[in-house]
Amino acid sequence: MNALPKKIxxxxxxxxxLVAPGSRVLDIGCADGTLIEHLFREKQCDARGVELDMQEVQRAVAHGLPVMQGDADTELVTYPDNAFDYIILSRTLQAVEKPREVLRQMLRIGTHAIVSFPNFGHWSLRLQLLTKGRMPMTAGWNRMxxxxxxxxxxxxxxxxxxxxQDGYIVENWLAADEQGARTPWRRSRKLANLFGEQGLFLLRKA
Amino acid sequence: MAKRLYEAANAPKGCTAGAASAYPGAAMDQSPTLAEIQHQSVTFPGGLTLDCGRRLLEVTVAYRTYGTLNAAKSNAILLCHALTLDQYAAEQNPVTGKPGWWDIMVGPGKPIDTERYFVICSNVLGGCMGTTGPRSPNDDGSGQPHSGQPWGTEFPQVTVPDMVRAQKLLIDHLGISRLFAVIGGSMGGMQVLAWAALYPAQVFAAVPVATASYHSAQNIAFHEIGRQAIAADPYFYAGRYWSEGVRPERGLAVARMTAHITYVSEEALARKFGRKLQNAEGLSALGDQFAVESYLQYQGSSFVQRFDANSYLTITRAMDLFDLAADHNGVLSAAFKGTKTRFLLVSFSSDWLFPTAQSRAIARALNHVAANVSFVEVQSDKGHDAFLLDEPDFHHTLRGFLAGCAEHAGLV
Incomplete structure (x- = not known):
């Protein structure tokens, strides 16, 4: 393992x-575990991961990271209440079978949830749907x-x-571009919804 | 060969020594008999109280070590062996003359690196390679351990946790207060789980491989065929075969043949043998026909040269009795409540003896108590035996897991 801080x-x-140092973190859909390694090295977190793709799981474990193979839709129910300080779901919510239930589980087993997802309200998607009448294709939405x-x-x-509707408090949120860089649409939800390519939310239970 | 076997079964009592030579491979295998080899061991005169309530007045644990224990005694890895393996994990086996069973995994620069870690492997309680078992003298509670005949089938029924308690005596004897890791596959994996449940503070990392938290009905059924085959052998003499100067080799060989089928996948058997014929002369039911038959017969015959039938009965029963959840009011996660141990569970996709679902159930039970758990299913067509074979994905995973744990344990 490389002890030097790595660019992520x-x-x-x-x-x-968004993660406080030294906290307990579960990263769902953690891929090769880049984020949990970063949280362990830079923020001394007890960070673990769940990943669906077995190749990625092996890569992460072979890199010394605690990752288990599993599915967000079925695995979260196996954890106890409030086992973690943060549950992270990065660019995965739109791909799970029951997003609402997954969110509910996240805020059951963690005191905070961090969720990011591609924003289907971005102007380019709206424009494509309006002008062509077909499902939009962009860098972020690139599959038929x-x-x-x-x-x-x-x-x-x-x-x-x-x-x-489900009573979650939005402690922090921001809109980001495709690469994930912060965008200035912080003041207006409507503008963020039009110009942000991704949404990033920090939630907690009411 | 099968025909000769059939005749041997009907041989008159007293026709003894020749039985083994009826097996192909036996002539090549001129290894010494089990009793002639001196194994490195330590004897604990305090004995051990077993799960069944009985007490062994003294316990001997045969073991081997590889690598060097560091000054802090913090780099020790205990390997737990499977049903018919032994303490010779990473060196030539003195009985079979073959390389150690995990030579591929354990050694300098290998995934379990003996340049970094001090590796310990002991023969299980109930075994036949130097640790107290059915071949040891019966202490019959008289207080004179060495007075008796071998225990034979009167050896108390030990359990997987009993095996672990015997290993704990050895670990204490070596002055190790915390094992860096406990690693094992199959029945070895059951021991790993028992270690994590019995002595959580003494296990920094646990790696149960290709295993389960209980032995399934199907697995018990396969074991029972083996035990019945041994019991039906006319040379078994109700377990007192040593007093007749014979061994129930036919029964034990059949037991091994049955078990061996469960260790491999259908795909591996098809690839290796398919429907290839061998020595097929005409059509007969008992003559050799298919290549897979002579392969199995070889597996059976080489096994009887190195294993004791009573040990086989005792250890298979110990596996059958294993049910970690049952020991905790039916709740598996209760076995691991509050654990700080870091777990890696590994299963193999074509293992139908200890299928992935069993490992996943353990991983979920560990999730229930928010344990630190990694879980990987390795793609392999080699069946249950894959954990002993060249599976690079498994080896990379284990190597990386240990490196990560070493960092967390402050082993640099």
Missing amino acids: RVDLELIAE WFETPNIHPCTISDFFALCE
Whole structure:
């Protein structure tokens, strides 16, 4: 393992900024475990991961990271209440079978949930749908409707509405571009929903 | 060969020594008999109280070590062996003359690196390679341990936790207060789980491989065929075969043949043998026909040269009795409540004896108590035996897991 701080993806950097040092973290859909390694090295967190893809799991474990193979839809129910300080779900919510239930489980086993997802309300998607009448194709939404794993697209406004409906407090949120860099649409949800390519939310239970 | 076997079964009592030579491979295998080899061991005069309530007045544990124990005694890894293996994990086996059973995994620069770690492997309680078992003198409670005949089938029924308690005596004897890791596959994995449940503070990392938290009905059923085959052998003499100067080799060989089928996948058997014929002369039911038959017969015959039938009965029964959840009011996670141990569970995709679902159930039970758990299913077509074979994905995973744990344990 490399002890030097490594440069990680901008969107993961943004997520890491939301995590308090020394906390217990579960990263769902952790891929090769880049974020949990970063949280362990830079923030002394007890960070673990769950990943669906066995190749990624092996890569992570062979790198010395605690990762188990599993599915967000079925695995979260096996954890006890309040076992973690943060449950992270990065760019995965739109691909799970029951997003609402997954969110509910996240805020049961963790005191905070950090969720990021591609924003289907972005202007370019709206424009494509309006002008061509076909499902939009962009850098973020780049698979045909019949083969995309992203079966539950939502917009930033949709997500705010769900949080309100299910009683989650939005402690922090921001809109980001495709690479994950922060965008300036902080003041207006409507502008964020139009110009943000991704939404990033820090939630806790009411 | 099968025909000759059939005749041997009907041989008159007293026709003894020749029985083994009826097996192909036996002539090549001129290894000394089990009793002639001196194994490195330590004897604990305090004995051991067993799960069954009986007490062994003294216990001998035969073991081997590889690598060097560091000054802090913090780099020790205990390997737990499977049903018919032994303490010779990473060196030539003195009985069979073959390389150690985990030579591929344990050694300098290998995944379990003996340049970093001090590796210990002991023969299980109930075994026949120097640790107290059915071949040891019966202490019959008289207080004179060396007075008796071998225990034979009167050896108390030991359990997997009993095996672990005997290993704990050895670990204490070596002055090790915490094992860096406990690693084992199959029945070895059961021991790893028992270690983590019985002595959580003494196990920094646990690696149960290709195993389960209980022995399934199907697995018990396969074991029972083996035990019945041994019991039906006319040379078994109700377990007192040593007094007749014979061994129930036919029964033990059949037991091994049955078990061996469960260790491999259908795919591996098909690839290796398919429907290839061998020595097929005409059509007969008992003559050799298929290549897979002579392979199995070889597996059976080489096994009887190195293993004691009573040990086989005792250890298979110990596996059958294993049910970690049952020991904790039916709740598996209760066995690991509050554990700080770091776990790595590994299963193999074509293992139908200890399928992935069993490992996943253990991983979920560990999730229930928010334990630190990694879980990997390795793609392999080699069946249960894959954990002993060249599976690079498994080896990389274990090597990396240990390196990560070493960092957390402050072993640098």
